Amino acid sequence: MKEVRKIKADSIFDGRKFLFGKILYVNEDGTIIGIDDDKQDAHNTNLEIFHGILVPGxxxxxxxxxxxxxxxxxxxxxxxxxxxxxxxxxxxxxxxxxxxxxxxxxxxxxxxxxxxxxxxxxxxxxxxxxxxxxxxxxxxxxxxxxxxxxxxxxxxxxxxxxxxxxxxxxxxxxxxxxxxxxxxxxxxxxxxxxxxxxxxxxxxxxxxxxxxxxxxxxxxxxxxxxxxxxxxxxxxxxxxxxxxxxxxxxxxxxxxxxxxxxxxxxxxxxxxxxxxxxxxxxxxxxxxxxxxxxxxxxxxxxxxxxxxxxxxxxxxxxxxxxxxxxxxxxxxxxxxxxxxxxxxxxxxxxxxxxxxxxxxxxxxGSFEKGKKPGLVLLNKGLEEVKRIF
Ligand SMILES: [Zn+2]
The missing domain is CATH 3.20.20.140 (Metal-dependent hydrolases)
Structure with missing residues (x-):
């Protein structure tokens, strides 16, 4: 079975707007599965948490x-x-x-x-x-x-x-x-x-x-x-x-x-x-x-x-x-x-x-299901860019 990555950041910019309190679900090859609320329940195991803004490439x-x-x-x-x-x-x-x-x-x-x-x-x-x-x-x-x-x-x-x-x-x-x-x-x-x-x-x-x-x-x-x-x-x-x-x-x-x-x-x-x-x-x-x-x-x-x-x-x-x-x-x-x-x-x-x-x-261009837009993390001060995918 393919591994699903669950990614959380201070904010997610999905290509159109900022989202808060959400989790981005991504296939191991970088394909977007979807975005859902962070319910903070027991299902949220293996959550990857980043500080900063997550944006498409x-x-x-x-x-x-x-x-x-x-x-x-x-x-x-x-x-x-x-x-x-x-x-x-x-x-x-x-x-x-x-x-x-x-x-x-x-x-x-x-x-x-x-x-x-x-x-x-x-x-x-x-x-x-x-x-x-x-x-x-x-x-x-x-x-x-x-x-x-x-x-x-x-x-x-x-x-x-x-x-x-x-x-x-x-x-x-x-x-x-x-x-x-x-x-x-x-x-x-x-x-x-x-x-x-x-x-x-x-x-x-x-x-x-x-x-x-x-x-x-x-x-x-x-x-x-x-x-x-x-x-x-x-x-x-x-x-x-x-x-x-x-x-x-x-x-x-x-x-x-x-x-x-x-x-x-x-x-x-x-x-x-x-x-x-x-x-x-x-x-x-x-x-x-x-x-x-x-x-x-x-x-x-x-x-x-x-x-x-x-x-x-x-x-x-x-x-x-x-x-x-x-x-x-x-x-x-x-x-x-x-x-x-x-x-x-x-x-x-x-x-x-x-x-x-x-x-x-x-x-x-955006975090929409089926796209493979690249995942980039920006720190709050916009000094650093880190590629996640
Ligand atoms: Zn030119």
Whole structure:
């Protein structure tokens, strides 16, 4: 007969809310049997009692595992354009170092209680590690190309990477756009068709310069295209902010994960939610606060997203722009700058909402019968994470 573990903690966060005075019943392989009242009677033998908060495994909706070797390499608070130029300048690194950093990054996320990751791939460097990882990955093969003439070539290159990743037994893989300022309308249309019914993601409004680029054309991004020696004299600004300039091009995916949203206005949010509703899509707003502070030294208007009832989820971004790959560290940063937001609400973003965003809520994100969401214990002060499963 299979051993049933009976687990009790100071509180249990079940993916939606805090529960007190309850016992979590779990199979020995981590499958949830159920939650019941702690009747404190004679049947409660072999009870495992923990101090702290028991939560389902965390979901990291935005990472670039392949950039783990850039930890502590890029200067902080330079602004996005200089950051991007730096990342491109640092492309050639020793392969061994890249691979060993990927391994460490994957282990760090596991140790910090993360069970699933939405991971951006520009290369196939992470494929081997993901094969043996205990983390479930959804791979977003990122493509970019601002010149309309290169759309097909760039798309085909990304498609080749998709096939390579799928061949390595990681089926949850699709093509996505890097950012509104780095893809042409033509490339966005190819992605849109390919991603029909699928989950896509895009870096959105990470800097005010992005809105300026779409509003008036004059922007720091001209410096980026100079660096890339790309003639963008054909480009005509839309006169609108970034998000309303491109979102309607992505009308076929079922879910869109908008990442960063640092300079998204209320008008943009209302437009985006209305647009998604008309297309039968679900939007998820991914917050990566530590990366925002690292690169731009500012934070998104989180209360505005809350006010508009947006689906909020969390991400770490990469170690190029963060000191750790740790969802709890993101929660603590939000707690520091937005003390009015409850821990319960943020844990929802970090678990069930994240699982829904990545399409993994059948098995992850909450303590519901039959799920195997991972069991993580947080101490009261949120300094420590311990994996029970
Ligand atoms: Zn990113």
């Amino acid at each position: 965390f979901i990291n909706c935005h990472c670039h595992l392949e950039l783990s070797h850039l930890k502590n390499v890029i200067e902080e608070k330079t602004g996005l354009v200089d950051f991007l130029i730096k990342v491109m300048q640092l492309r050639s690194f020793d392969k061994e170092e890249i691979l060993s950093s990927i391994k460490l990054g994957d282990k760090e996320m596991y140790d910090e209680g993360i069970v699933a990751v939405g991971d951006i791939c520009n290369t196939t460097d992470t494929v081997l590690q993901k094969r043996s990882s205990h983390i479930l990955y959804r791979n977003f093969v990122e493509t970019m190309g601002f010149l309309p003439g290169v759309a097909q070539v760039r798309f085909d290159y990304s498609l080749k990477n998709v096939f390579e990743i799928i061949a390595a037994e990681n089926c949850n893989t699709t093509i996505v756009a890097h950012a509104p300022y780095s893809v042409s309308k033509e490339l966005l249309q190819l992605i849109n068709r390919y991603a029909a019914g699928k989950i896509v993601t895009i870096h959105n409004q990470e800097t005010e310069e992005e809105n300026k680029f779409f509003q008036e054309g004059k922007s720091e991004f001209l410096k980026l295209y100079q660096f890339l020696k790309t003639d963008i004299s054909f480009y005509r600004p839309t006169g609108k902010n970034s998000l309303p300039s491109y979102l309607s091009e992505l009308d076929l995916p079922s879910k869109i994960l908008l990442v960063h949203n640092t300079t998204t206005s209320e008008e943009d949010i209302l437009f985006a939610e209305k647009n998604a509703k008309e297309n039968g899509q679900t939007l998820f707003w991914v917050l990566c606060p530590n990366a925002n502070l690292y690169i731009e030294n500012r934070l998104p208007q989180i209360n505005l997203l809350r006010k508009c009832n947006c689906n909020i989820v969390l991400g770490t971004d990469s170690l190029a722009s963060n000191h750790q790959l740790n969802i709890l560290a993101e929660i603590k940063t939000i707690q520091k700058y937005f003390p009015e937001i409850s821990l319960e609400e943020m844990l929802r973003w970090a678990t069930l909402n994240g699982a829904r965003a990545l399409g993994f809520s059948d098995g992850l």
